[in-house]
Amino acid sequence: MKISYYPGCTLKTKAKNLDKAAVASLEALGIEVEEIDRWNCCGAVYSLTADDLIHMVGPVRNLIRAKEQGADKLVTLCSMCYNTLARANKLMREDEVKRDTINRFMDDEIDYAGEVEVVHYLSLLEEQVGWEKLKEQVKVPLTDLKVGTYYGCTLQRPAEVGIEPFGSFELMSGMLTALGAEVVPFTAADKCCGSYQVLGSAPGENTAAANILNTANSVGIEALASSCPLCEYNLGKQQKQMLAREKISSSVPTYYFTQLLAVALGLDTEVCHFELNDDQSLEMLKSKNCLAAA
Amino acid sequence: MTLKMNAGTSSLESIKNINELSGENVKLCMQCATCSGMCPMTEEMDYGPRKVMHMAQFGLKEKLADINTYWKCASCHACTVKCPRGIDIAKVMEALRQQTLRTGKNKIEPSQMSAETIAELPQIAMVAGFRKLTS
Numbered sequence: 001m002k003i004s005y006y007p008g009c010t011l012k013t014k015a016k017n018l019d020k021a022a023v024a025s026l027e028a029l030g031i032e033v034e035e036i037d038r039w040n041c042c043g044a045v046y047s048l049t050a051d052d053l054i055h056m057v058g059p060v061r062n063l064i065r066a067k068e069q070g071a072d073k074l075v076t077l078c079s080m081c082y083n084t085l086a087r088a089n090k091l092m093r094e095d096e097v098k099r100d101t102i103n104r105f106m107d108d109e110i111d112y113a114g115e116v117e118v119v120h121y122l123s124l125l126e127e128q129v130g131w132e133k134l135k136e137q138v139k140v141p142l143t144d145l146k147v148g149t150y151y152g153c154t155l156q157r158p159a160e161v162g163i164e165p166f167g168s169f170e171l172m173s174g175m176l177t178a179l180g181a182e183v184v185p186f187t188a189a190d191k192c193c194g195s196y197q198v199l200g201s202a203p204g205e206n207t208a209a210a211n212i213l214n215t216a217n218s219v220g221i222e223a224l225a226s227s228c229p230l231c232e233y234n235l236g237k238q239q240k241q242m243l244a245r246e247k248i249s250s251s252v253p254t255y256y257f258t259q260l261l262a263v264a265l266g267l268d269t270e271v272c273h274f275e276l277n278d279d280q281s282l283e284m285l286k287s288k289n290c291l292a293a294a
Numbered sequence: 295m296t297l298k299m300n301a302g303t304s305s306l307e308s309i310k311n312i313n314e315l316s317g318e319n320v321k322l323c324m325q326c327a328t329c330s331g332m333c334p335m336t337e338e339m340d341y342g343p344r345k346v347m348h349m350a351q352f353g354l355k356e357k358l359a360d361i362n363t364y365w366k367c368a369s370c371h372a373c374t375v376k377c378p379r380g381i382d383i384a385k386v387m388e389a390l391r392q393q394t395l396r397t398g399k400n401k402i403e404p405s406q407m408s409a410e411t412i413a414e415l416p417q418i419a420m421v422a423g424f425r426k427l428t429s
Binding site: 008009010013014015041043044045047048049050051055078080081152153154156157158159166190191192194195196197198199200201207208211228229230232233237 | 317371372392417422426
């Protein structure tokens with residue numbers, strides 16, 4: 001079985017810490033993926049109006065690239081990319097009329113009918129490795145680290161493309177438990193961080209993000225794991241401003257789940273690019289002795 | 295909240311337009327307010343989604359054009375997954391945004407953003423934000 005990999009635009013620059021840690025971890029676990037050729041932006045959000053087909057061209061073109069590679073699956077990491085690609089794929093599978101229009105519009109490309117399956121990294125990890133086997137591969141268990149699994153919105157919603165049912169957090173919890181961490185449930189795990197609304201609000205004024213951090217704090221979460229560069233920006237990068245404006249009472253280190261995976265697998269911390277996180281993220285792992293001896 | 299409903303404020307054309315753009319039927323809403331309970335952005339909205347659904351059902355075009363609800367919506371689909379009537383409310387909010395955006399008006403002006411903000415924001419924030427808030 002061949003698996004293509006779609007990184008997406010943010011993962012090559014500002015979210016390198018999501019991408020590099022993920023790719024290195026797959027390599028360490030012996031899962032081979034191939035980055036697709038000439039990928040383009042997925043559009044970040046799925047178009048919700050019934051008559052808008054032009055915004056399907058971006059995601060569908062990426063799916064065609066994967067089909068050209070002969071892939072059975074296309075794995076992706078960023079929650080927004082996953083959602084957009086999976087929904088576009090569903091449309092191409094199920095809506096004959098729209099599929100035909102899109103295929104004819106892209107007459108320079110091969111026809112596409114949803115042949116490739118879009119999967120999220122967490123689903124792939126469970127399917128290809130499984131939590132029992134992952135546990136055996138752990139070199140530096142994340143012992144004593146109280147982690148919150150922050151899914152946000154686009155990993156689970158809408159239900160037709162959700163990596164698991166709304167209200168269930170088994171995949172990330174399964175992974176983190178296998179890594180030796182203590183998963184602490186919290187009620188804001190699937191609350192939206194405010195997403196693109198950050199464009200219209202002053203730094204640190206995002207109430208949705210502040211509510212999530214305050215909820216995480218109230219149950220003693222020491223590390224928040226996410227899968228989305230926009231969640232990381234709203235929850236992680238904006239924390240200092242939220243503290244300054246007293247929107248949150250204390251800080252919570254944030255991570256991409258792939259960073260925690262790479263750290264537990266004992267990989268070189270360079271692949272985790274912690275310089276892109278807030279300083280407190282690396283400090284927390286150091287204080288818990290979760291880093292492999294250099 | 296008192297809303298005036300008469301031939302002058304209620305537009306059948308508006309109801310038809312919202313339904314066509316969203317692919318949903320706003321008349322199915324039974325005003326249970328589960329959407330408003332689920333919405334993470336209500337603190338910043340002048341009306342919660344339940345009230346906006348009511349306005350949409352009666353085609354209160356001018357009132358709808360005047361409120362910030364759908365501009366504050368983050369398309370997180372929390373309302374959609376819990377709607378007992380099966381309405382994809384996120385699509386209704388998108389239709390309301392599009393009604394304005396398709397007249398060539400922008401909600402935010404990309405040219406007004408500072409170079410520092412642009413340098414700092416992740417690409418997906420800008421791509422998603424411009425898709426939702428500019429024409």
